[in-house]
Amino acid sequence: MPLLTLRLMGPVELTGPADLRLTPRGMRARGALAVIGTARSMRITRARLQDLLFSERDPEQGNASLRQVLREIRISLGPHRDALLTGPGWVGLDPAMLRLDMSARPGPDGQIPEFGADLDIPDPEFEDWLRDVRRAAEAHAPTAIESALPDLVLGTPVSTSQDAMVLATMILSEAAGRTADLLPVAIHDADAVPRGPHIQITALASLQGQVFNLSAMLTHRPSGRVMWSQRMTCPLGELGAQMGDFTARCCLAMVQVVDQGRALGAAGGISFADVFSFSADRLARADQVLERLGDSITPAVTLSLRAWIRTTYAFERLTDDPGRAIAEAAELAARARQAAPFHATALAVNSVIEAYLDRDQIAYDLARQAVMADGQNPLARLSLSRALAGIDRLEQSASEAQAGLGQALSSLNPANWHLGIGVAKMRAGDLHAAIHHLEAVHRFAPDNRPALRFLAALRYAVKDQAGARDALRALQRLEPDFSLDLMGSDGYPVDTLRRLGLLQIAKSRLV
Incomplete structure (x- = not known):
């Protein structure tokens, strides 16, 4: 579960465990948190962030000022400084460590506070951005689901x-x-x-x-x-x-x-990124919105996405009762197919549920039907790749996922495509290729737990103990109860590793 909370309706507030205040004092540092927190996947290019905060400074001076702002945020985070992520040309916040709270709580006067109420940064680009966000937040006040x-x-x-x-x-x-x-x-x-x-x-x-x-x-x-x-x-x-x-x-x-x-402030809106995330908080938020929508729009899609969310709970070990989560998923998926028997998304999600239940041939048949219904539907192609792996057609599984990864729509959830290729390569015995794709999963979705389990075991198998330890530590941050003894137990979801004889790491004592 995330340790930190970033609240943006009202004054910008960053808090840690026991409501420990971690909010930076600098105005631009708080503005940077607001921009990053509302960016897609909480990541933004450094150039865009610099342009919003320092558009009137020359590029070299603006770059130096941005580095200082990021340093201030990192210092304010204290022991949680790893929540601020940086990479080649981008900066972000770790969704595995931080939860975004966009709920608008009325103040003492009963009024709803505005977005970033304490932000007053004298930069024309930032002022335009903030005005757009505030206007949209006001327009999207969640007083009714229609809005x-x-x-x-x-x-x-x-x-x-x-x-x-x-x-x-x-x-x-x-x-x-x-x-x-x-x-x-x-x-x-x-x-x-x-x-x-x-x-x-x-x-x-x-x-x-x-x-x-x-x-x-x-x-x-x-x-x-x-x-x-x-x-x-x-x-x-x-x-x-x-x-x-x-x-x-x-x-x-x-x-x-x-x-x-x-x-833009649509706190009650639909987010594809939330539905296909691996965070319990984001999944719960998406499920609540979908439940409120009910049958008002395309019930087959609404029900299928709610079913998908529950399969993620089961696969990711985000629930103490994965059997119940899958049973709920199956019930929702059945209702989706009643609403639209030949809907590609409904068939694809049904296939994923059957695969979880080890009914591999049924999963394959449903995935084929999904692709026949709509060969361009990314969920249909993804379910087919998974189903092919389930019936040991590993080369075809990897090829299907690789082809899907090359399509424009793959950028909606690239982690799932790389995971499919990685698992197929692992089952085929190509451990180095599997590691390459599983590392890509971790880059795109740092809170994806299966990828970390596979990475830890495969790195250990190829004698990369430092890399295996890094994966285990990342897993510990996501699963507070994680231990190597738990990983080696029958109830832990590593059956694929166990069948392939790749679970030696459970006896390694690396962590």
Whole structure:
């Protein structure tokens, strides 16, 4: 469970165990925490953070000032300084150690405090960012579930020709439909714009000679903030092969923008990142939102995602009763298939549940049906990769996951794809390749527990004791009751390692 809490509604507050105050005193340090905390996966490029905090300073001076801000945050964290993560060109907060609290608690006067109430940083870029976030937070006050729904409004593309307009409409309509297959979002046309906040989808399309051009844009309303825009171009003769990629890129943008809606203050909104996270707090938050939605929008998707969350509880050992979690998942998944018997997402989640129950052939059959229903659905392809591993078609499993990793939509949950490849390689005996992909899982999802279990055992097997110890220590931070004796016990979820004879680490006494 996370040790730290970052509260952003009202004054910025960072607290540790027993409400220990860890908030830095500097205004820009608190502003940096607000920006990082609301960024996707709590990570942001250093260049973007520097631009928000020090846009009026020259680059060299701004870079030095940013280093000082990060140093101040690290000092304020004290014994928890590892919660501040840095990498090549980015900075972030460790979701395994820190929980983001965006709940708005009324003050003594009964009023709801504004986002970052104590932030007053005299930088025009930061002021624009803060104004957008506060405006969206006010617009998304969770007084009713309707105000939290991440609606998408699909406008008619503006085009120089009928043919270009038809092509653009096909791409954007399919992208919106795929988004609705992954998240319970409402899709409206331009004649039925909802009253509340929404994402407007617009596009310009043209045919210039034998080249098709599409410029798509996603804009948050009513703030007017452009959340995403991209220009795509392709020779007309190659468009048949490229349309799938164009659709996937637009779908990816829609899902990511819905996630960014949380950063704009949609505390009750849907987050794909939360649903496919490995944190108990984030999973619980996503489940609460999905439960409130009920049958109001695409019940097959809502029920399937709630089932997926429970499979994560079981796989990740986030519950004391994994059997109950899987039983609840199976019940929700059955209701999803009743709502839509041939829905790719519902079939895929059913497959994952059957795989957990070691009914590998049934899992494979369901995954095949999911892919037949929609071969571009990322959950369908992911479930097929897992199911292939379950019936010992390891090369095909790794190949399927590798192909999925190369698709645009894989960036929604790359950790799952790398985990699939890593497990297949491990079962095939290629330990070094397995380690490579499991390390990628840890980079993308530091709180993924199975990857750390596998990494510790495989590094130990290849004589990398220091690396094995690092993985075990990371596992200890995620599982306070973890011990090597527990890892070697029958109830601990390492059956794959046990069957492969790779559990020698349990007797190593490395930690």
